Amino acid sequence: MDLPHHGYRATKPRARAAPPAGDSVLFEDTSSAAPAMNSQGYYTSGYNMGGPSDDMQGGGGMNNLFADPVANAAMMYGSNLANQGKDMVNKEISRFMSVNKLKYFFAVDTRYVLKKLMILMFPYTHQDWEVRYHRDTPLTPRQDVNASDLYIPTMAFITYILLAGMALGIQKRFSPEVLGLCASTALVWVIIEVLVMLLSLYLLTVHTDLSTFDLIAYSGYKYVGMIFTVLCGLLFGSDGYFVALAWSSFALMFFIVRSLKMKILPSLSSDSMGMGSNAKPQLRLYITVASALFQPIIIYWLTSHLVR
């Protein structure tokens, strides 16, 4: 019983000699402090009277570690290094995607989310599909219900994964690997759809202000329909599943066609010749309709195995 205690005190000088190595002091601290705390607590509870001098020395050693100027300076250097690393990571990330633009997509509030969910499920009575601008910049989702956001797709995606896990658990087919597989499959389909949309928009030289995040948002709105479909399938059986599938497919197709029509179709260039743009509106219409038709297929593909 005394051996680990001696071992603890024997390793203490070694730990205190190591800190001036720079930022490794952060790792040294936790690895030597945690078992020190554990063994400290154990031995103080087990042996209250047996060895008060030992405990004092152990506690004094701990305080000395933090009051030791060398360890203090090393810790400050380590935290400085960590801050520099964080700044560098932020700079690198902002080279690939602008964080400000991402913040625009998450500027939502409850009223917007509720209205958008209602539009996604029942878009037939929504009159005005125009995205409002404010001096050349689109309005945030808080102020304009037609603006696309990334909050609903993200939350719907996560809810879909959890719902898939629950559906599989109800049918006693659950295992953690299946959950990861379902999540990565859905993510891959989103990536494929966004890439195909980007490729087709580039090939047809559609001058639109649809950014990549907008496409991710429109591609992620189908998860709301999927959640509704799976819920109805779980609650009402196979008939309910197909009814909900038809309902959410039509609603989503209507929503996508109306939204993308605003963004893709009328965006002809300012000096378009009459002859040059004959084929263009047709092809753009094909893109919009194809993207809309893809939604029910993928909804059926990703949810049919959950509702058996």
Place this chain on the structure above:
Amino acid sequence: MAFTLYSLIQTAILCINAVAVLHEERFLSKIGWGVDQSVGGFGDEPGIKVQLMNLIRSVRTVMRVPLIAVNSVCIVLLLLFG
């Protein structure tokens, strides 16, 4: 059709390799998709074929060197881990 992220990476590498392998003078010029045949349309509606040729040319130019590195890494990993 259960996808993993690894299969997505594999697909992407295979597709980019396929585009990079198209030879300029042996193949693309023969079927009329070479770089010297793309300066046809003026105005800002280039058409699908010109856009596609531009895309192929830019992918080949940009991805030539990174593909060497990525393919070597893939070969080593597949040899080691099957």
